[in-house]
Amino acid sequence: MAKEYLTFVRRFSDLNEGERELFIKDLTPGPRKYDTKLVRAIIARSPESLGVDADLLWVRSETGVLDPKPWGIKILEELPPYVSGRPWSDIFEVMKKKVS
């Protein structure tokens, strides 16, 4: 059965398909629900396009609004659960620079 995760973006349009690093929250019920991981993963707008073993990725905006349609996600690698950066930096900008 597909696992479910959650990620946050500033705008829904910020999220693009393909391979990327992103913070995700594990939505598995229980006392560890919402545990945060940094992963390298392939994501796609349509979960079906990643095959039957894809997991679901729910997306919320910076005001917490939920995109009603989940994305698909395939986790390739779990990374240390943080990124290098100065406190109060914009973590999305830091992540963007990390990729480029």
Next chain:
Amino acid sequence: MAFRDLREFLAVLERTGDLIRIKTEVDWDIEAGAISRRVFEEKGPCLWFEKIKDYPEGFTLLNGPLGTWRRVAIALGLDPETPVREIYREYERRVERRIKPRIVDPSEAPCKENILLGEDVDLYILPAPMIHEGDGGRYIGTWDIVICEDPERGWTNWGMYRFMVHNKNFLAGWPQATSHLAMIMKERYLPWNKPMPVALVIGAEPLCHMAATAPVPPGENEAEVAGGLRGEPVDLVKCETCDLFVPAHAEIVIEGEILPDIIVPDGPFGEYPGYRSGTMGEGVAFRVKAITFRNNPILTMTALGVPPDDSSIAASLTAAIAMKKGLQRRGVPVTDVYVPPEGVTHLVIVGVKEGGQKVVRRVLEFFTARRVMVNKVIVVDKDVDVFDMGQVLHAFATKCHPGRGMLVDYHEGRGNALTPCYSAEERRRLKGAFVAFDATWPDDWPQELIPVKASFRDIYSPSIQEKVLSRWSEYGLEKFSSKGGD
């Protein structure tokens, strides 16, 4: 006499009918938050959730210890029915006092009954609530005290900042970039790339939390302010992993450090202005090194949002008195300051002995001198009771000139990122504006031309007032006497 700890306070709240224990199982995931929010909006009691889904017996959640004026009065040792104005007076009197804390041995500190260190640290043993649907995580630090130290000035700062669980041994938090914590981190730790020791305290005696919300000037220790409010010292005990001292009777203490070179995502969160307005991903990473807690720990929370709640009630008191003192220091002839809970510290009412634009300008200069957390102030003359919003609204409607009655200041890098009307870009740049509404008569208007207020107290001579009041019962109007006679 002060309450020794949260538990003594809760016992009194229970006796006065200001606390309800919820014995049925409640989910930490959204349900406890939703119940709490609804009860805040109904101006209901403090809630103690005794059975939390996924957690063993004894691990409980408590919402809203100071969410009503009654509970604030009880925390101060006053009659629960004490009027707001008198609560203000009592707080104003006590906040001037400083009483140094008492250092106790760990054996006398209930917060050391359980100690988790190193690999044993696991934040998931605590029932941190997911408060609002759509929040960025489980906010374990909402009604908290976050303690850090400026080693050069010997200044220990207590503040109340949001922190959420990131994973088993990391918290993500968002003390505003203009906060005292941020100031200390930026001045004393970041230049040397050093982690800053921090302790996050949950469930201390309520006046300690009130002191943490108080805008105390940099360099002053809130532990001494808390002692002053209590009328006796706060018992402090040394942390397990650093040299900070924390309230010994607290329910839970999370020790760790804010890292200078690592970040994790924080937010968003439904915040004290009553909105989840998009502050996210610009916080700090707090690596947890120890968790200490009492047996049967009570995790305090506040399901922040539309007023009233702990923030809009208690923090409005602490903010108002700090503003009054600040205005007095600047020579503003202030009579009183009121922060109406509905204004969520964005709107403030300032009463002055003499009005006019020069005075209003000085009010504006005070509010915009450093970080600008308030964005609207209504300045009223001394005939207006600042605690009576009906009078304030009347003065604003009639005395504030729609053209020249507004003094506006624009700023950048100092604004309040939680101001919902600011755009996303403005919030990120801490860019904003402040407006002082001048609802006072101009100081250059001749006395004989100032409109006469058509109220019983102002438009009739004392002899007529006396005559009417003395015959009030004769008219058969006894039941309406409260307004005319006071």
